[in-house]
Amino acid sequence: MIQLHYFAGLREQTGVSEEQVDMAGRTVEDLWQWATEKYPDFVSGAARVAVNEEYALPTDVLETGDVVAFIPPVSGG
Amino acid sequence: MKAFEIVTEAINPQIYADFVLRPEAGAVTLFTGHVREWTKGVRTMYLSYEAYVPMAEKKLAQIGEEIEQRWEGTKVAIAHRIGELQISDIAVVIAVSSPHRKTAYEANEYAIERIKEIVPIWKKEIWEDGEEWIGDQKKKPEGELT
Numbered sequence: 001m002i003q004l005h006y007f008a009g010l011r012e013q014t015g016v017s018e019e020q021v022d023m024a025g026r027t028v029e030d031l032w033q034w035a036t037e038k039y040p041d042f043v044s045g046a047a048r049v050a051v052n053e054e055y056a057l058p059t060d061v062l063e064t065g066d067v068v069a070f071i072p073p074v075s076g077g
Numbered sequence: 078m079k080a081f082e083i084v085t086e087a088i089n090p091q092i093y094a095d096f097v098l099r100p101e102a103g104a105v106t107l108f109t110g111h112v113r114e115w116t117k118g119v120r121t122m123y124l125s126y127e128a129y130v131p132m133a134e135k136k137l138a139q140i141g142e143e144i145e146q147r148w149e150g151t152k153v154a155i156a157h158r159i160g161e162l163q164i165s166d167i168a169v170v171i172a173v174s175s176p177h178r179k180t181a182y183e184a185n186e187y188a189i190e191r192i193k194e195i196v197p198i199w200k201k202e203i204w205e206d207g208e209e210w211i212g213d214q215k216k217k218p219e220g221e222l223t
Contacts, residue, residue, distance in 0.1 A: 007127060007129055007199060008201070009199070069132065069197070073212030074193065074195070074196060074199060075200040075210070075212050076157055076193060076198030076200065077157075
């Protein structure tokens with residue numbers, strides 16, 4: 001399983017902060033596709049994806065136990 | 078304290094300045110970012126910050142490494158506060174020491190710009206008549222910058 005985290009505005013759009021999906025072996029782009037189908041509001045988010053606390057590429061392949069975070073545009077400082 | 082940390086309590090900037098001070102340092106720049114009441118004519122009541130804490134601390138440390146590679150002889154400490162912050166509270170502190178002042182100024186500004194690009198921290202502004210997550214301050218859609 002893959003552990004998903006949602007933050008800030010994305011968490012409010014999805015209504016969940018965490019969930020698990022069975023997408024080992026699929027790519028970050030596949031996950032993105034899945035998320036935008038499940039949560040239509042995602043499209044406007046312009047979010048990045050982090051895998052195991054590092055920004056990931058769309059072609060990166062997910063492995064069992066990965067922790068994935070959807071990172072909306074950041075606004076620290 | 079840690080050199081690169083996300084905190085939930087009020088920030089005391091002096092401990093970060095003290096942390097980076099060394100005998101070889103001739104300059105320490107200490108930047109504190111504060112909660113501003115008015116932004117483009119809209120009054121903020123307070124801010125709420127959220128972070129992906131473990132990744133945010135890693136990214137703060139990465140910024141420190143970038144600075145120490147780019148400007149030889151620097152030492153960096155950065156802290157960002159999360160939770161509810163009131164007007165004038167310190168949201169972020171950046172301390173940089175270096176042998177000479179020019180580097181300390183430049184590196185300090187570099188740190189705040191990078192925080193706004195890569196560190197997973199989010200700010201929600203709460204106004205009298207609404208609230209909104211703030212994003213896209215730098216319009217950088219891609220992941221890592223080099």
